[in-house]
Amino acid sequence: MNILVCLSNVPDTTTKVKFNGTKLETEGVQWIINPWDELALTRALELKESGAGIDNISVITVGLEDAEPTIRKALAIGADDAYRINSEAFDSFYTAAQIAELAKNIPFDLIMTGFESADYNGVAVGAMLAELLDIPSVGAVSAVNVKDGKWLIDREIDGGKEVLQFDSRVLVSVQKGIAIDPRIPAMRGIMNARRKPLNVSNPVALDSFNEIIAIELPRSKSKVKLFDPEDVQSLLDALRNEAHVL
Amino acid sequence: MSVLVYIENWDGKFKKVTNELLSYGKQIAHEMSVPLYAISLGNVADQEFAPLKNYGPDKIFVVNQGFEVLDNQVYADAIVQAVEKLDAQVVVFSQDNVGNAIAGRVAARLKAGFVSAVAGLPLSISPFIIKKKIYTNKVFGHVKINSAIKVLSLSKNTFEVIENPAAGEIVNLELAIKTSSTNRISVDKVTGKILLSDAERVVSGGRGMKGSENWGMLESLAQAMHAATGCSRPVSDEGWRPHTEHIGQTGKIIAPNLYFAIGISGAIQHIGGISSSKCIVAINKDPDAPIFEVADYGIIGDAFKIVPEFTKLLQQS
Amino acid sequence: MNFEFSEEQLMIRQAARDYAQRELIKDVLERDEKAIFPTHHLKALGELGFLGMMTSPKYGGSGMDAISYVLAMEEIAKVDASMAVIMSINNSLVNYGLEQYGNEFQKEKFLRPLSDGTQIGAFLLSEPEAGSDATHQNTSAIDMGDYYLINGTKNWISNAKSASTYIVIAQTNSEKKHHGINAFIVDKNTAGISLGPHENKMGMRSSDTHSVMFTDVKVPKENRIGEDGFGFKFAMKVLSGGRIGIAAQAVGIASGAMDLALKYAQERKAFGTEIFNHQAIAFKLADMAVKIENARNLCLKAAWLKDNHKPVDIASAMAKQYAADIAMEVTTEAVQIHGGYGYVKEYHVERLMREAKLTQIYEGTSEVQKIVISRGLVK
Structure with a gap:
């Protein structure tokens, strides 16, 4: 069985974002694999290593050449091959549609995406991609396992979880808990990454629907109101009578 | 239209x-x-x-x-x-x-x-x-x-x-509903507990709580104000609480009316997960903890003393 | 000139950073406090390839360049200088020495397990009567025909207890002075080897340091490195390259302290504003940043020379002396910026300050580096 993991290249989550117009100031920004995508990849690698019958793990991204270091990191930690669609990821639909076009020619049994990207917080690429490929999708996935050649998918629901079984192609959007820690690439992996296939293709002509036309900074919050540790009653009073939240 | x-x-x-x-x-x-x-x-x-x-x-x-x-x-x-x-x-x-x-x-x-x-x-x-x-x-x-x-x-x-x-x-509405191919083989659901994602109030603990054994006081507080419990990333990474309770950029992003951050320093990723809360209360012994920058109310002091006392006042009234 | 790192070098730096910030940080305070050797970290770092970084893949190493090594050392030392010294000894003294000067038999037998992290090595040069001055060794290695018989004591040996393979420098012929010195590969479990008590050190407390006593220790002839009398040259060559690792370690200690001080200065308030806004503090940080940048550049230059097979003795001595001295200055200032908090173990900077001190002492004191540098001026 083959797994296709969608990766997005995002600024490190500790970045203090600054904008020049609607463009992110990229000076000094460290780019990383979107944390949820990285967890998805980590789980795919765990499955492959556990002898669950995974033959190949491919990663796919929509991005320009500057996304290649993060793709190569994915190869260094164990993905078998990579696809890069040479275009900016304009919006969720554009991204999903580009991947869908390419995925038609890639053999896969499972597609994994992170539940959202840490930059645009679009939360949509996975669901859109599944719709375009006309395959089922599961969101809020907290575990993926293989049993007798079938996918066992744990989905978080309010107050608990469900286990779903799929015996054909499915897309999962994964969240925290799917894998323990992202991998640190070993040096051998880093050296091998250059030798693994990284296929670059051109985007198909498509419209994007959304464009960011302005950036607005959040209003700075008013100053914290501090209470004496000996006077807990005043905090309780403030929450009741001033903030009206108790 | x-x-x-x-x-x-x-x-x-x-x-x-x-x-x-x-x-x-x-x-x-x-x-x-x-x-x-x-x-x-x-x-x-x-x-x-x-x-x-x-x-x-x-x-x-x-x-x-x-x-x-x-x-x-x-x-x-x-x-x-x-x-x-x-x-x-x-x-x-x-x-x-x-x-x-x-x-x-x-x-x-x-x-x-x-x-x-x-x-x-x-x-x-x-x-x-x-x-x-x-x-x-x-x-x-x-x-x-x-x-x-x-x-x-x-x-x-x-x-x-x-x-x-x-x-x-x-x-x-009359629609042609597709037959579902989803094969659900088990459901495991806790009832009666307030859901983190749906909660109007959340009590959350961080590394300052020092260990899972100290969560009792947070649970008592949560119970007293009908709140769900959550935690910061180090806490779930350490295994003190399950990952489902992790609030922050890589965990759950929540927007309750009232959020209690107890022993949470307020890393930028955690703030991202809570900043839509209506009212944030921070209790931390470190006056320089960044959580105070986003909090509406705060107490600088020992959570191990303040939390039980606050809970007691709440229960009494 | 090219100041850009390659994609691989950046990925290695990030890998070291991730491991340090994610794993080493967890128990570094406890290991320092209780002087616990980082056995489990060693295994993990070995699997990632950090223990045979520059060793050729032919002998199980990672085959990286010295630049990558410098970058990785800095990241590890930022968090945990003890781990960095264990890594440094294994990489730049033991592995480098074996790969560069050992014969094929010795490399196959000893180098491979030292490269993939299954074993570590120790380098036994210092003696009770001689530290940085290695021209005469009291430890003797008498040629007995079929084997050498080693007697004597080595001091301040890092990894002494945890290592399985020792490289021992000893005197075979005292009349020939330093031309009568040999280097031997010695299995730690050989009869006649015993360890002194664990040294209760000021810093780098998570690395194990002991004296090692040799009493009629038989070492097969095939374990001698190089021709008879090559030992002194061997030690000098190896130490010269090794200085790059210690220099990078010192840069790491300094930049680790700098990071903490900078963060603290932006959070801590005094007189109504973050202390960073007070020039007294801001200028301290500026000075620290310049010193670290200089030291880092000296390290990278020395590493570049090494990678390009150019003479490295002077450059590595400069890097080590300067980096060690500024590590001491920068960590002291970092403690100062932290005020009272800096004096408390929880805040890490006092540990970094204790660790910085050793970089001025071991693998050639700052004074010895100046001997090397000054002699180089009149060569």
Whole structure:
């Protein structure tokens, strides 16, 4: 069985974002694999290593050449091959549609995406991609396992979880808990990454629907109101009578 | 033309966020001078519908049969049919696991622009411009949607619940519902516990709590104020609490009315997960902890003394 | 000139950073406090390839360049200088010495397990009567025909207890002075080897340091490195390259302290504003930043020379002396910026200050580096 993991290249989550117009100031920004995508990849690698019958793990991204270091990191930690669609990821639909076009020619049994990207917080690429490929999708996935050649998918629901079984192609959007820690690439992996296939293709002509036309900074919050540790009653009073939240 | 809101139920009851969604949809419908419709999929008790009328739906369309298991493909297909039948121009979902899982599919089918984490009313209807949270609440983007149909998912606590009584006529909608291929082999659900994602109040602990053995006092506080419990990333990484309780950029992003951050220093990723809370209370012994920069109220001091005392006061009154 | 790192070098730096910030940080305070050797980290870092970084893949190493090594050392030392010294000894003294000067038999037998992290090595040069001055060794290695018989004591030996393979420098012929010195590969479990008590050190407390006693220890002839009398040259060559690792370690200690001080200065308030806004503090940080940048550049230059097979003795001595001295200055200032908090173990900077001190002492004191540098001036 083959797994296709969608990766997005995002600024490190500790970045203090600054904008020049609607463009992110990229000076000094460290780019990383979107944390949820990285967890998805980590789980795919765990499955492959556990002898669950995974033959190949491919990663796919929509991005320009500057996304290649993060793709190569994915190869260094164990993905078998990579696809890069040479275009900016304009919006969720554009991204999903580009991947869908390419995925038609890639053999896969499972597609994994992170539940959202840490930059645009679009939360949509996975669901859109599944719709375009006309395959089922599961969101809020907290575990993926293989049993007798079938996918066992744990989905978080309010107050608990469900286990779903799929015996054909499915897309999962994964969240925290799917894998323990992202991998640190070993040096051998880093050296091998250059030798693994990284296929670059051109985007198909498509419209994007959304464009960011302005950036607005959040209003700075008013100053914290501090209470004496000996006077807990005043905090309780403030929450009741001033903030009206108790 | 219309505005259509998908109103989600859980175990036959509408979620709390429904009133906010309807109030929000009503405002857009009003600005566009079109009716507000709501659509409910699956079996919901009759008495659940009456209160919804207060928030402005002109009609509530109901598809009662099926939908036992959340199959995103089936749900999305039904909503797409409804959008087409009702000529909806704006479709509103709730920004949560269910809403997002369906909304993306609906948008892809309708070739519609989808904006998630919506943070307010449209800034303009034509062109359609909407404010959205990006970089996990660090900034907002003003997004122009160029497609004919617009799909939105609304962040919680973005919009005031406004009473605006309307007809709210309940209409059974006849749709060709797809058969679900989803094979659910088990469900494991805790009832009676307040859900973190739906909670109006959250009590959350960080590394300052020193260990899982000290969570009792947080649970007592949570119980005393009917709150859910959460934690910061180091806490779930250490295994003191389950990952499902991790709040922050890579965990859950929440928007309760009241958030208690206890022994949480307030790393930028954690702040991202809580900054939409209405009121943030921080208790920390470190006066320089960044959590105080975002908190509305704070106490600098020993949580191990302050929390039990606060709980006691709360229980007494 | 090219100041850009390659994609691989950046990925290695990030890998070291991730491991340090994610794993080493968890128990570094406890290991320092209780002087616990980082056995489990050693295994993990070995699997990632950090223990045979520059060793050829032919002998199980990672085959990286010295630049990558410098970058990795800095990241590890930022968080945990003890781990860095264990890494440094294994990489730049033991592995480098074996790969560069050992014969094929010795490399196959000893180098491979030292490269993949299954074993570590120790380098036994210092003696009770001689530290940096290695021209005469009291430890003797008498040629007995079929084998050498080693007697004597080595002091301040890092990894002494945890290592399985020792490289021992000893005097075979005292009349020939430093031309009578040999280097031997010695299995730690050989009869006649015993360890002194664990040294209770000021810093780098998570690395194990002991004296090692040799009493009639038989070492096969095939374990001698190079020709008879090559030992002194061997030691000097190896130490010269090794200085790059210690220099990078010192840069790491300094930049680790700098990071903490900078963060603290932006959070801590005094007289109504963050202390960073007071020039007294801001200028301290500026000075620290310049010193670290200089030291880092000296390290990278020395590493570049090494990678390009150019003479490295002077450059590595400069790097080590300067980096060690500024590590001491920068960590002291970092403690000062932290005020009272800096004197408390929880805040890490006092540990970094204790660790910095050793970089001025071991693998050639700062004074010895100046001997090397000054002699180089008149060569």
